[in-house]
Amino acid sequence: MPDLLLELLSEEIPARMQAEAAAHLKKAVTDALVARGCLYEGARVIVTPRRIALSVHGLPVASPDVREERKGPRVGAPEAAIQGFLKSAGLTSIDEATIQSDPKKGDSYIAIIAKPGRPVPEVIADIVPEIIRAFPWPKSMRWGAASVSSSSLRWVRPLQSILCTFGPETEDPEVIRFAIDGITAGDVTRGHRFMAPGDIRVRRMDDYLTSLEKAFVVADPEERKRRILADARNLCFAQGLELVEDEGLLNEVAGLVEWPVVLMGAFEESFLAIPDEVIRATIRANQKCFVVRDPRTGRLANRFVLTANLEASDGGKAIVAGNERVIRARLSDALYFWQTDRKPLPDFEDKGKPLDQRMAKLRALNVVFHEKLGTQGERVDRIKALARHIAPLVGADPDLAERAAELAKADLMTEVVGEFPEVQGLMGRKYALLQGEPESVAAAIEDHYKPQGPSDRVPTDKVAVAVALADKLDTLVGFWAIDEKPTGSKDPFALRRAALGVIRLISENNASLKIRRVVQEAALTLVTQIFTNRLGGKPLRDVQASGIASPEHVIQAIVAEGHSIELTLEAGAADEFGTTAAVERSKVLKIGPTELADLLSFFHDRLKVLLRDQGQRHDLVDAVLASGEGNDDLLLVVRRVEALAALLGTEDGKNLLAGTKRAMNILRIEEKKDGRAYDGAPDAALVHAKGEPEERALFALLQSASTHARDHVALEDYEGAMKALAELRPAVDAFFDKVTVNAADPALRENRLRILAELRAATATVADFSKIEG
Amino acid sequence: MSSSHLPPHMRPERSFQGLILALQTFWAEKGCVILQPYDMEVGAGTSHPGTMLRSLGPRPWNAAYVQPSRRPKDGRYGENPNRLQHYYQFQVILKPNPANLQELYLGSLEAIGLDPKLHDIRFVEDDWENPTLGAWGLGWECWCDGMEVSQFTYFQQVAGIECAPVSGELTYGLERLACYLQNVESIMELNFNGREGAEKVTYREVFLQAEQEYSRYNFEHADTAALFRRFAEAETECRVLLGKGESGERHLMVQPAYDQCLKAGHAFNLLDARGVISVTERQSYILRVRELAKACGAAWLKTEAGGAAA
Structure with missing residues (x-):
């Protein structure tokens, strides 16, 4: 059974694109072969910065007739x-x-x-050029003399040569000599750019790999990673140090070299005055080097590990010296930034402490957060107001929450964060502590961005929780108001993450706050700000007619009267409203019952996803949300789902569910037939006078059980509520066993239907049982 | 080829001007026209008409030159070891790019004393874009022992026009490269003329005073009202010249128009350094310059050098 070997040699392929390109080549070629009836036994692809190579093993000699x-x-x-x-x-x-x-x-x-079947080499000569021409690089280019034509071959960087052989294991393979844009496929490759630049003749994958290894190319990316990691660990170990491992960096570095040579360099100890995170960010982002930890102190050591692509004739001395030089210059910059950030800021010296001065600069520069939602300064003002409002709801000190919100974005104006955006928040915390802010304010500055995803840490400090909630709620309400909601796979403002963050902040901190209420508060904050800042206190034109003249009226209008607040600015309207915006704008934002309800259901959707990921049944979440009661208290929703799941795990619960669903079915049918609802209390006298014993028993129990259930719900004790309901089970079972609902006596029938409606109402205090499956 | 045949003061590893001369000699031997700097303020060697305009159209073109680059915002009053508001770029443009451009480039590094058997030379992804010129390309930052020493780009679009054929562009940051070769920590410490003792002239002696003076000008004293005016005037004149140069299928006055585009660009850079352009306005100024550059590029294609039929 013959094998195919295909290698595409090019100028350096960006590291981040290599893995996907390799996977695509494998899939595209094997799919195309299979589509032509050429089944194979196995395929393997490797990739380096300069080549992608594919071997397809165990192919037929010819495609089938x-x-x-x-x-x-x-x-x-x-x-x-x-x-x-x-x-x-x-x-x-x-x-x-x-x-x-x-x-x-x-x-x-x-x-x-x-x-008739065709020889497989012919098939390959057909499909490979097509695959090369249609290769889905994230970015591709034209090059060279051929690029006078716009139809010339596109590749990620100039494609230099193609190797394509086909043949059985034991013989010299055939060279498939197709040509594409002047490049004719052959059986020759090249080794390492500097250490083995000559031609290498190749037969198939096994000798290809050994020849490349001899020519200083480790073709397999996993093998390069393994060698880099092992060598880096050893170098550190020999010095009594530990490598700070970094999977992302390792992947990138393995995509930058064909022949990894791991070396260790050092920098002056005085640079260790810079925070570890900044040293790491500097060395990682700019130099693609690993940093090293001293296990005795837990802090970074003044060493770094670099991965060269060369066995240099001097053993790497010049390479290490060069890298040390660059890292020294980079760290000098970082040290300068770290020191500068703690000093007074020219032109803002009178604006308080260093971070306050940076915040003053952020305001002064009018850095735009979003064209329709104003500047970063305006956003901070909203977060402050909202954090202050939320603080008591989560048990935080409102003053501290407001202070933390004031400084939360100030580090965006620091030199360190300007250079390394990934340390935002963290630097704010460090600078806050240095200027004597309370610990919880400093913690909130770092943590208000959290959680950033499903696995990120959720802040627990109450001040941090308040600011983190305010930050995310302002974002969500703002983008909902300007109709920039996530659609399908597009979520450019990471709103799903923000909503999930709100839910996790609430549920993991056992914070019982009404999401509807805080969303309204965020909307009020936004509208109030537009009133005062952008409209100079003038009423919004659109609502002027309806007599709504103040922010309080606005929120009242939204909440109680169901009005929408719509702000539109048109060209030329700028002066009238005293705003500096000169661009033509149509609708700026709209907040009303529709937007708020929509946002609330977005929270519910995210909650469903979260609970499902935690293993809860989605129908239980639906059932709890559908009961309507208190479903804007996300914490309570979580607790109710948990209690409901526990109830349904018991025999009593399962039977109660069956009985209730039966009752609901009967009601649905009879109510439809009669065109009326059977709500309203059953006639107690009738039950006692004419009812069956089982009917009397259920009636009596329903009164006490639903009162108990309601009492427990009022105390947010869902377990208790479920227990109270579970006690109904024997009576429900007995009722259905012995009592005929559709009795001949119409009064008796109506009363029995009313008893079933009572059961429906009693269970509805915790969930809508009709939504539960099974 | 190495530099060992040169007298000590001419060697690129000892002399800033020796570095320039070595690169010029190398690229002259590869068939490049050696141009001189363009006599206007520009932010990068790419803006020189020898690249910006000549990279458009079908005619082959191989050139190399030094271009003083003005970046008003990067001024640090001569106090930062690595940042200047005026520095030199060495620029090579080869149209179409030869198939062995990477090898040629590596040869140029050897010619200035960087042996690829001793130093770790790497091509690291870096997509180049110049929004004011409406230009972009794919290529790399070229690293030597972890330091970026050049930018290597295959132009795909210039002035918003598809390059046909594609040019290869190499840009060497001369000061940084020289610091590495001479093993000094600060640009000001560079030996400019390669001499020692009383004959030695440093970069500091040549440029420190200028850095200080221009930093004062760029950040504190440039007349912003006049600069706004100059921007508008240059923009208008560029358009007027482009209009007047129209002559049927041909264009007769592209380069004077392009000069006005460069003037507008420099006025914008100064205004930006003076901090009088807000974030939103900034984008619109960049767009205005780009529109001029695009119009010049389109007109260039109607000239003889731009490949228009006679």
Whole structure:
């Protein structure tokens, strides 16, 4: 069984694109082979900065013969139709066609086309050029003399050569010499750019890999990673140090070298005055080097690990010296930034402490957060107001929450964060502590961005929780108001993450706050700000007529009267409203019951996803949300789902569910038939006078059980509520066993239906049982 | 080829001007026209008409030159060891790019004393874009022992026009490269003329005073009202010249128009350094310059050097 070896050698492929390109080549070639009937036993792909190589193992020598039938026109059809058929079927005369009889449609021609199998090399010569031409690089380019034509080959960087061989394991393979844009495939590759630049003749994957290894190319990216990691660990270990491992960096570095040579360099100890995170960010981002930890102190050591692509003639001395030089210059910059950030800021010296001065600069620069949602300064003002409002709801000191919110974004103006955005928040915390802010304010500055995803840490400090909630709620309400909601896979402002963050902040901190209320508060904050800042206190034009003249009226209008608040600025309207915005704008934002309800259901959707990921049944979440009661208290929703799941885990619960669903079914049918609802209390006298014993028992128990359930719900004790309901089970079972609901006596029938409606109402205090499956 | 045949004061590892001369000699031997700097303020060697305009159209073009680059915002009053508001770029443009451009480039590094058997030379992804010129390309930052020493770009678009054929552009940051070769920590410490003792002239002696003076000008004293005016005037004149140069299928006055585009660009850079352009306005100024550059590029294609039929 022959093997295919294909190598595409190019100028340096960006590290981040290598893995996907390799996977694509493998899939595209094997799919195309299979589509032509060429099944294979296995395939392997490797990638380096300069090459992608694929071997497909165990292919047939030729593709299988194919018999194809093509239907033609009926016998006696016009000549033109016959000619067209002959042409499309590749026949020279109609005598070559077979006649097929059909009792309904009569006789018609049919061509039997036998396509003999083709040698697989021919198939490969067809498919590979197509795959190369259509290769889905994230960015591709043209090059060289051929690029006068716009149809010239595109590749990620200039493609230099193609190697393509095909043959059985034991023989010299055939070279498949297809050509594409002047590059003819052959059986030659090259080794390391500097250490083995000469041609290497190759037969198939196994000798390809050994030849490359001899030519200083480790073709397999996993093997490069393994070597880099092992060598880096050893170098550190020999110095009594530990490598700070970094999977992302390792992947990148392995994509930058063909022959990894790991070396250790050092920098002056005085640079260790810079925070570890900044040292690491500097060395990682700019130099793609690893940092090293001293296990005795837990802090970074003044060493770094670099991965060269060369066994240098001096053992790497010049390479280490060069890298040390660059890292020294980078760390000098970082040290300068770290020191500068703690000093007074020119032109803002009178604006308080260093971070306050940076915040003053952020405001002064009018850095835009979003064109329709104002500047970063305006956003901070909103977060402050909202954090202050939320603080008591989560048990935080409102003053501290407001202070933390004031400084939360100030580090965006620091030199360190300007250089390394990934340490935002963290630097704010450090600078806050240095200027004497309370610990919880400093912690909140770092943590207000959290949680950033499903696995990120959730802050627990109450001040941090308040600011983190305010930050995310302002974002969500703002983007909902300007109708920039996530759609499908597009979520450019990470709103799903923000909503999930709100939910996790609430549920993991056992914070019982009404999401509807805080969302309204965020909306009020936004609208108030527009009133005061952008409209100079003037009422919004659109709502002026309805007599809504103040922010309080606005929120009242939204909440109580169901109005929408819509702000529109048109070209020329700028002066009237005293704003500096000169661009033509149509609708700026709209907040109303629709937007708020929509946002609330977005929270519910995220909650469903979260609970599902935690293993809860989605139908239970639906059932709890559908009961309507208190479903804007996300913590309570979580607790109710948990209690409901526990209830349904018991025999009593399962039977109660069955009984309740039966009751609901009967009610649904009878209510539909009679065109009325059977709500309202059953007639107690009738139950006692004419009812069956089981009916009396259930009636009595329903009164106490639903009162108990309600009491427990009021105390947010869902377990207790579920227990109270579970006690109904024997009575429900007995009722359905012995009592005929549709009694001949209409009064009795109505009363029995009312008893069932009571059962429905009692269970609805915790969930809508009709949404529960099973 | 190495530099050992040169007298000590001419060697690129000892002399800033020796570095320039070595690169010029190398690229002259590879068939490049050696141009001189363009006599206007520009932010990068790419803005020189020898690259910006000549990279458009079908005619082959191989050139190399030094271009003083003005970046008003990067001024640090001569106090930062690595940042200047005026520095030199060495620029090479080869149209179409030869198939062995990477090898040629590596040869140029050897010619200035960087042996690829001793130093770790790497091509690290870096997509280049110049929004004011409407230009972009794919290529790399070239690293030597972890330091970026050049930018290597295959132009795909210039002035918003697809390059046909593609040019290869190499840009060497001369000061940084020289610091590495001479093993000094600060640009000001560079030996400019390669001499020692009383004959030695440093970069500091040549440029420190200028850095201080221009930093004062760029950040504190440039007349912003006049600069706004100059921007508008240059923009208008560029458009007027482009209009007047129209002559049927041909264009007769692209380069004077392009000079006005460069003037507008420099006025913008100064205004930006003076901090009088807000974030939102900034984008619109960049767009305005780009529109001029695009119009000049389109007109260039109607000239003889731009490949228009006679």
